[in-house]
Amino acid sequence: MRSHYCGAIDEALIDQEITLCGWVNRRRDHGGVIFIDLRDRAGVAQVVFDPDLPEVFMTAERVRNEYVLQVRGRVRRRPAGTENADLPTGQVEVLGLSLEILNAAETPPFQLDEDDVGEETRLRYRYIDLRRPQMQRRLQLRARITRELRHYLDEHGFLDIETPMLTKATPEGARDYLVPSRTHPGSFFALPQSPQLFKQLLMMSGMDRYYQIVRCFRDEDLRADRQPEFTQLDMETSFLDENGVMELAEGMIRELFARTLEVALPNPFPRMTYAEAMYRFGSDKPDLRIPLEFVDVTELMREVEFKVFSGPANDPEGRVVVLRLPAGGELSRKEIDDYTAFVARYGARGLAWIKINDIHAGREGLQSPILKFMPDTVVVELLDRSGAQTGDLLFFGADKARIVNDALGALRVRLGHDRGLAERGWRPLWVVDFPMFEYDEKEQRWVSLHHPFTAPSVDRPEQLGDQPGELLSRAYDMVLNGTEIGGGSVRIHQSAMQSAVFELLGIGAGEAQEKFGFLLDALKYGCPPHAGIAFGLDRLVMLMTGSASIRDVMAFPKTQTAACPLTDAPAAVSERQLRELNLRIRRQE
Incomplete structure (x- = not known):
């Protein structure tokens, strides 16, 4: 239906006949000449209609903002003094020769150039909000970021492998989203908080280097950099220690910034211990700017x-x-x-x-x-x-x-x-030597600072000792401008150590077998030393686009109450569906 994108026309096309499709960004009637700024994801082109073609001109008179058009016309240089240096297409315009209204549009609930539109309204009409140039640029950069990440990992021998979305509920620090099973009445799947256990199983399977750009789900209190469903770049490697993983991950982020933003990050990134970060800045993700x-x-x-x-x-x-x-x-x-x-x-x-x-x-x-x-x-x-x-x-x-x-x-x-x-610019940092455990006063027990599969800095279970608070882990976080963008660790790869850590965390042998039996069994059959890291893709894109919230770099995010104004989710379901799942809603009095 089109020969060119609106934002791709330039002086090289002068005197050529082209076809454009897009939305009406603005229509101006200048006393006998109608100007239409036609917009698509690539940019804006100015189209001129004059009365020499009466039928085409009459159609142009009916056009309003956000109408969807197909325009055939000839590219010409703009008259001297009317050029627009702010637009890539500002040296040329298209003389309209034919015009078809592909679809009319009602007046939108807000103008696309408004800056003070409430977030609830933006999310309710997200399909309109996404037409705004700044939103288009953000999602285009996001697509480019994921493409560059995949390219780097493919070049370094990683395999893109999917892991299940319907899995078993395992404690990972936040509440699970549960999915009732119709075929197993009274039982539930859980949506994964991360692919943690499956990526470890892939290492035990000999896959050696795995990655996945994957959706994860956590039912937790939300804020600007949290969503109930989010995307992370997940990586795992066999036969690499923490230094090897950090070197790989750092190279990936350095190359990503160079290719997408033309920014040279430091080489190498500085490193700081957890203890030093807390002592100097009170935070394990200090903003060094x-x-x-x-x-x-x-x-x-x-x-x-x-x-x-x-x-x-x-x-x-x-x-x-x-x-x-x-x-x-x-x-x-x-x-x-x-x-x-x-x-x-x-x-x-x-x-x-x-x-x-x-x-x-x-x-x-x-x-x-x-x-x-x-x-x-x-x-x-x-x-x-x-x-x-x-x-x-x-x-x-x-x-x-x-x-x-x-x-x-x-x-x-x-x-x-x-x-x-x-300061302006980018200040990356590795934070290392995290405590292995911290004491939860409310629960009156030790908990993992990261997760219970993180390897301690000691080699033998008996070295865990009777002072868990003094143990360090083999964990590492990548911080950028005060935001944690990635975190990982060397994993426990020996059954005896994993059982000892579970015991210290108050997870008895029976409970461990019930919740993690498949992992404990797998550790017995030749598990290689392995380590990995996961990057919050939404947070990374938020920083790279200069956005204030990860909601501004996700196509269809939820509100801070984990609701979707666009689709009115979550919503009630029918009694029939509940019966099929053997569920009954207990009404609150």
Whole structure:
């Protein structure tokens, strides 16, 4: 039906007759001459209709925005002074010779060039929202990204292998989406949270190098970078350790950025231990573009009278840190109060501060309600350690280490962006040497920081010891500009070690056999050492397109309540369908 895309016409086609198809982006009637900007996924072309062809001109008069047209015409150079340097097609136009309205359109619920359309409306009419040039560019880049990833992995000997969507419910950190079985009444499939166990089985099957761009499902609370169904690039290799996997994955991301964005990422990526990341930034995914760091003053505050500081400083699980904000003395009391409310979301009970009005005036040059609780020696040491200068502001975090890290870590990022401190560009990072386990106070048991199939840094089960909190894992995360885009680990490949880890996690032999029996059995039949990594494709595309949410790089996402306004899903089903599945809805009273 067409010979060219609208965005592909240029001066090389002058005097040629072409056929275009697309949507009406805009129609303008200039007193006897009608201009139609015709749009498709490649761009916009200007088509001109004049009265010399009365029948064609009359048809053009009926056209409105978002009508679908087929146009035959001759390419010509635009008259001098009417060129549009903002358009790739801006040097030429098409003189319309014939016009067919393929489909009329009602007035859309919003204009495609509107910037303040509510997300609910955008998702309700997603098929219109996706016509917008910025959405088209995002999904086109997404397609190119997946193509480049596949090319790299194919070139490095990986096999693209699919794994099941209907599988067994296994604990992986979030709630499963369950699918009732009609043929096995009372039993359920689960949609996979990841292909973790199947990719390990593929290594045991001798596939050596596997990858898959796969849909995953997690029933969890949503936010800007989470969706109930999402896409990840999953990779697994045999006979490679963590350094081998990291080298492969890093090369892939470096090549991806070079090919799609023409950006040269560092070679190699820097590495940082989990302990260092938490100590300096309060986060295991630090944004290195922001030049603010924690200064730990826990031991300095142990003897001060201010119990807000001395209490956490003398608590083995507590921490006191200071965060210096250059030129932060400009902040008003209202702005400080707003930041206090911000850190409260992360469990902080307050936000102490000191303004440095004059660093050379000693205590007299400082302003803060907490100064009266601190002796001169502590104040002098505090200013020295923090590197404070005149005009700066010191923020303090004092509580359980987890709360301090969460609250001040988030404040660090917020201040960096609010105050224009974040550098431009890309700052990738590997975070390594994660703890193997963490203690869940609510459940009163040890849990895996990553997942229970991650290999510990020790070789023998008896080395797991009686202090699980001090064990490190052979896990690694790739972080980019403060967002974790990929995570992986060396896997446990010996049955005795896997059973020992299950036991430490409170998963007894019977429960382990019930939930993971197929994996434990497979480990007995010659399992190779193996390791892998998975990348969140949606997050990666979100960063590369500069989008604020992964919903803006997915064709048909869900809302933050895991609903689809476009299709009204989830929805009730008929009683007949429920009977076929041997289910009955228990009505809430």
